[in-house]
Amino acid sequence: MAAQLSDPPERGEPAGPKEDRHFVTSLARGLDVLACFKRNEDALANSEIAARCGLARSTVSRLTYTLTKLGYLHHVPHSGAYRLGTALLALGATALAGLDVRQIARPGMQDLADFARASVGLGVRDRLSMRYIECCRGEVAIALNIDTGSRISMARSAMGRAYLAACDAAERQGIMDDFRSVDEVAWPDLRDGIEQALEEYRMTGCVRSFGDWQPTVSAIAVAFRPGGGLPPMTINCGAPTVILDPAFLLEDVRPRLIRLAASLEGVMGP
Template sequence: MMLKSAEASGKDVPLYEDDLLEEEAKDRQFVTALARGLDVLRCFRPGDVGLGNQEIAERTRLPKPTISRLTYTLTRLGYLTYSERLGVYQLGSGVLALGYAMLSGLDIRERARPLMQDLANDANASVALGTRDRLSMVYVECCKGPGTVTLRLDVGSRVPIATTAMGRSLLSVLPEAERDYLMESMRERFPDRYPAVKAGIEKAMEEMDRYGFCLSLGDWQSDVHAVGVPLLSADRSAVFALNCGGPSFILSPDYLKNEAGPRLAEIARQLTAR
């Protein structure tokens, strides 16, 4: 049995739809047309059979004529394919090549995997390594325990930075100016939910100071518990985060605080020290 994530359900989840282009576009070196093309590729989610121009326009909030030109160009370049029978676009092999090149260059994945798998087996849960993409975290490695109940998340899955243990732990080690910029983006993007989001992040940062890890107990999904820790690359040039998460009836707060959290923090220390 796999718990159905909000992302996997195919429903729109506003916390994933983080649009920072308005601020970035003020930079004279910023190429808006390129950014829009990449946003078209970004709007495809795990489980999508295909998307038409109208659906892409709705997800990117760009005019449909603009989307038509972008999808045409991306198809010519091999980043999208078009099904005449279904009338939809799918990600092409060009995207896979880029993703594989990125993943193969992350040696931290290879070093982390056996440590992550040991914890996943012992906790009977999922253990993942992720990095930030705008206001989301993207999984670059994921290990699952032997149990029959798991989260429907894998490499390439996206989860919100604001409400997950993984995302909050990463926020805790970002430079203050970068964290403030992201917090302001959240406030502008989700004004109604921002007070709760801010309170959750502040609590997580207090937990980071006290325990070296932070918890998310039903904050992302009501039936999911998780613990997260930040992870710096050995040369301190990149910031990642680790989490251990699963169904709330398997991962109790006490277990996360007394067992999984300390082990996850130790894994991060081992990987950073190498």
């Protein structure tokens, strides 16, 4: 049985620095339109897209028209709504196929999932979130409802906090500034949780999120640099707390997770 979890995209994510003359706002808006579609949604109307992206209906109409002409959206005549087009699906498949690290990591991830009787995921940064690019599951009565393509919070998840621990200081500061600009009220708690995670990473080689991302979920994560010009990636291991003891994660799973991440360090070359 899958635990029904949901983690919508972070609202108000900065599209890009307005003062940057190299930043193409129209391109960013078009990508925002594509990114606003959620898993298991058949189609969205222009009004729904406009509400999610914070754009005027007239702007969205031009964007959806253009994206449809290019094949990235498909217009549904009887409803007037739009769904993701085949050109976008092909683009995503090509991108995933290029990440050979997924194939390299999968056997070790499955072994760890079987040992922990939990879910093990491989993730990359997606703006202020983390995106799963691979997921393996052990034999459990209750599994997390997460699969390849799922998006989770960077600030509250173990996967995201591990990324923050591994990225360079300049990138980390930029992300932290964006977190603060998105939600000033939530920022103090987010900052405290992240700073604690960074210290934990220095001390133990991994980070935890016990009830921070979802109240009923415990997870730990480790980051690694695959090389080949790719940014840091993270591997997590987690499950509903009712079936996975946090102490077992830290004492038994953590050393194996650290070894798995170390084995993937630099696998894509310099």
